């Protein structure tokens with residue numbers, strides 16, 4: 001379902017958060033759960049990747065947190081089903097390159113950049129509901145979400161998945177380089193001072209290493225059907 005990424009205030013609709021490390025399957029599971037429920041999706045990692053790409057396009061100093069935060073605030077982006085437009089250009093595949101993912105992970109460690117993207121992410125919460133994927137969806141962006149998932153998978157399963165994803169998009173990749181890059185990214189994401197990757201205290205952890213996509217989606221939907229949403233709260 002399409003959603004425009006304009007910066008408006010947080011609306012009170014049900015949200016399922018799906019956090020976890022790189023290539024744990026968050027994106028696929030988010031899409032699958034949202035499709036069954038007929039809900040919107042938020043790929044928050046795409047916003048960090050778009051900021052990284054825009055910073056490169058603008059020739060910004062990518063060591064300057066304030067400058068990159070300004071670029072994050074001013075992002076001209078449209079999410080239209082599977083297509084992502086940045087300043088009117090289709091960047092759906094460009095932002096998936098590892099070099100952009102790696103820069104995204106560097107700039108995502110800076111609080112001003114995270115602050116600049118916060119309201120934009122909350123603006124995705126629109127009726128009838130939102131499935132939000134990222135690192136801090138359950139801890140920072142939607143702390144009141146009634147269902148929080150922390151999706152993990154072992155390192156080799158994740159490296160193989162990312163390798164296949166890139167190959168399918170026609171992007172060349174090397175499995176051992178990918179595994180090393182993922183390890184570095186995970187370390188940066190879990191050890192950073194601001195909004196580190198960690199399971200919310202009320203999150204359900206699902207290990208998808210040996211689960212099929214459909215099994216994982218079924219587990220999330222099973223948890224959702226057993227979730228009571230207190231009235232007057234998302």
Ligand code: C5P
Pocket residue numbers: 022023044045046048049101104105106108109133134135136137185189
């Ligand atoms: O999920 P994806 O790999 O597209 O995210 C790119 C990078 O953006 C991650 O490595 C992470 O550093 C950062 N990120 C984040 N918080 C989020 C989503 C992504 O810090 N909610």
